[in-house]
Amino acid sequence: MVSRCTMSRMAVIQVRDLRKTYRVVRKPQGLAASFKALLRRTYKDVRAVDGISFSIERGEMVGFLGPNGAGKTTTLKLLSGLIYPTSGEVSVLGFVPWERRNEYRRQFALLMGQKNQLWWDLPAIESFRLHKEIYEIPEEAFLRVLDDLTELLAVKDLLEQPVRELSLGERMKMELIAALLHSPSVLFLDEPTIGLDVVAQAAIRRCLREYNQTRKVTVLLTSHYMRDIEALCDRVLVINQGRLVHDGLLSDIVNRFAAYKVVTLRFADGRMPDQFGPVAQVLSRTPPTVTLRVERTSVAEQAARLLADYPIEDISVEDPPIEEVIAQMYSAGIAGLPAEEARDVVTGRP
Amino acid sequence: MSSRAVRKYAVVFKVALAERLVYRGDFFVATFLRFLPIITTILLWRAIYDGAGRDNVGGLSFANMVAYYLLVMVVRAFGSMPGLSSGIARDVREGDLRKFLLQPIDYLTYLLALRAAHKLVYYVMAVGPYAIVFWLCREYLPALPGARSLGLILLTLVGTLLLGFVINCLLGLLAFWFLEVGSFLYLFMTVQYFLSGQMFPLSLLPDGIRRVVTLLPFAYETYYPTLVLLGRMPAGDIARIVLVQAVWIVILAAVVRFAWARGLRRYAAFGG
Numbered sequence A: 001m002v003s004r005c006t007m008s009r010m011a012v013i014q015v016r017d018l019r020k021t022y023r024v025v026r027k028p029q030g031l032a033a034s035f036k037a038l039l040r041r042t043y044k045d046v047r048a049v050d051g052i053s054f055s056i057e058r059g060e061m062v063g064f065l066g067p068n069g070a071g072k073t074t075t076l077k078l079l080s081g082l083i084y085p086t087s088g089e090v091s092v093l094g095f096v097p098w099e100r101r102n103e104y105r106r107q108f109a110l111l112m113g114q115k116n117q118l119w120w121d122l123p124a125i126e127s128f129r130l131h132k133e134i135y136e137i138p139e140e141a142f143l144r145v146l147d148d149l150t151e152l153l154a155v156k157d158l159l160e161q162p163v164r165e166l167s168l169g170e171r172m173k174m175e176l177i178a179a180l181l182h183s184p185s186v187l188f189l190d191e192p193t194i195g196l197d198v199v200a201q202a203a204i205r206r207c208l209r210e211y212n213q214t215r216k217v218t219v220l221l222t223s224h225y226m227r228d229i230e231a232l233c234d235r236v237l238v239i240n241q242g243r244l245v246h247d248g249l250l251s252d253i254v255n256r257f258a259a260y261k262v263v264t265l266r267f268a269d270g271r272m273p274d275q276f277g278p279v280a281q282v283l284s285r286t287p288p289t290v291t292l293r294v295e296r297t298s299v300a301e302q303a304a305r306l307l308a309d310y311p312i313e314d315i316s317v318e319d320p321p322i323e324e325v326i327a328q329m330y331s332a333g334i335a336g337l338p339a340e341e342a343r344d345v346v347t348g349r350p
Numbered sequence B: 001m002s003s004r005a006v007r008k009y010a011v012v013f014k015v016a017l018a019e020r021l022v023y024r025g026d027f028f029v030a031t032f033l034r035f036l037p038i039i040t041t042i043l044l045w046r047a048i049y050d051g052a053g054r055d056n057v058g059g060l061s062f063a064n065m066v067a068y069y070l071l072v073m074v075v076r077a078f079g080s081m082p083g084l085s086s087g088i089a090r091d092v093r094e095g096d097l098r099k100f101l102l103q104p105i106d107y108l109t110y111l112l113a114l115r116a117a118h119k120l121v122y123y124v125m126a127v128g129p130y131a132i133v134f135w136l137c138r139e140y141l142p143a144l145p146g147a148r149s150l151g152l153i154l155l156t157l158v159g160t161l162l163l164g165f166v167i168n169c170l171l172g173l174l175a176f177w178f179l180e181v182g183s184f185l186y187l188f189m190t191v192q193y194f195l196s197g198q199m200f201p202l203s204l205l206p207d208g209i210r211r212v213v214t215l216l217p218f219a220y221e222t223y224y225p226t227l228v229l230l231g232r233m234p235a236g237d238i239a240r241i242v243l244v245q246a247v248w249i250v251i252l253a254a255v256v257r258f259a260w261a262r263g264l265r266r267y268a269a270f271g272g
Helices: A031-039 A072-079 A124-134 A139-153 A168-180 A198-215 A226-232 A250-257 A296-309 A322-332 B003-020 B027-033 B036-052 B062-079 B084-094 B098-102 B107-136 B147-176 B182-195 B207-213 B217-230 B235-269
Strands: A011-025 A042-057 A061-065 A087-092 A108-112 A186-190 A218-222 A235-240 A243-249 A260-267 A280-286 A289-295 A312-318 A345-348
Touching (some): A011 A218, A042 A072, A042 A243, A061 A072, A061 A198, A061 A226, A072 A087, A072 A186, A072 A218, A108 A168, A108 B098, A124 A139, A124 A168, A124 B003, A139 A168, A139 A198, A168 A198, A198 A226, A218 A226, A226 A322, A243 A250, A250 A322, A260 A296, A296 A312, B003 B107, B027 B107, B036 B062, B062 B107, B084 B107, B084 B147, B098 B107, B107 B147, B107 B235, B147 B182, B147 B217, B182 B217, B217 B235
Parallel strands (some): A061 A218, A061 A235, A108 A186, A186 A218
Antiparallel strands (some): A011 A042, A042 A345, A260 A289, A260 A312, A280 A289
């Protein structure tokens, strides 16, 4: 399934057959069962990451896609050394993340959109100064990077304001600055634009792109906003139920996984058929225009038939929106993936 | 630690100072209110001494007894760590621990720097109210210590602070194993209130029990340092107390490190 698992020597991030199984306590329902559970706990093994391999080279910006609970955040936590894997190998910049060596920690950053690192009651600049010491950043480098970033994100005059008084967007920009201050060469971003308005999202995207281009920073990014991914990443990893189902170009997702195309027809004299056959489904009908969803394999044949039978003024064939394809990938359980396969291994324990 | 690393925690200290100074408001009044419960205790002891018909209970005069409770307040200002264990528990439970694992900084040393800053701000703020209360109660208190024993006394108080720190760290780290430690902390505080001699001087305990209780670190956290402040101890004894404090600090710090390392593995296993 994985189309790209070459382990080149240039790779900054190398992941081989990574697995993480969480053991969670099962909470039984009902009073009697709860009492029983006090004596005899049942555990459930959740395979959050189930044998994934990939490698990312220096300066790449890779999107990490998948539905909630697919294993994206777990993978990012493994790569940043917050958790230990059940099995498998990871090397980032030549380090094993979960050893948490200071040399490694000075070279990467993990930014989680829903967690904050800044001191709530202090101006952001105080937190930045603290970061400067924690990461042992030289004064000139600190001032230069801070200047660049505050300029880029237009938050220069907010530095002295207590963080709690900032808007969500402003705060997120400050969080991003905090994550970039020590000039990390690897950046993990988990939903960096979540909850932000369009303008703030665009500002953060612009900053990330510029930063990636000027400094050759390697970025692995998850986002629910497909626009983030489209704007920033050529390559995407798609993960579902802990397994990698796609590793390649974003545009390839559509070619590989879209089962249909969207065909829009405009009929010349208002004469149009009532039925379009079993392989075409009507999405909308506003004479003289009809939008159809046609199975990929029969698009050419259908179009030819319609063009022959009716006076058609205009025809367009488009791929469905990528969000839809991906949503469909998730819900269908991609071919080759054992769907609800024994995911819940229940073990009784004394 | 390298000088850069020391600098790191010095800046934590400085930033924490700045943050603390933001909250000042009702601090002055609150400090006075802390002395209120002592009044009840003192009235109770007045009745006990009157009932006994002599000015000696467990080797302490009534004035000594009043002084003991007042000085316990001073020692507690060093040994008590409000919010430390519950703060650690919260960081573990709510995942705020994460940033300390991501950044090249040690969580426990960071907490110590933070606490030192909080304490310093507290002393600066509280010195006024304390001075007023102690002036009002001056007839009960022993003479001020000479410059020579002042050094040893300060050392004992630093020992108290560090002991309080490691004990509370250990309690907080329990959150790695138990999701909800609030009620346990409450229970512990109550027991500690007794074992450390905050409730009454440990010399009042029957011999057998006293011998056991005074072996525990809690006695060295509050009871003995208070006796040192009472000025009823030769320098040699003070030095012994400082030494025992140091031994307890080293032992408990090692346990804290061990619990931290084991706890992290567990934390990681349950999702980080």
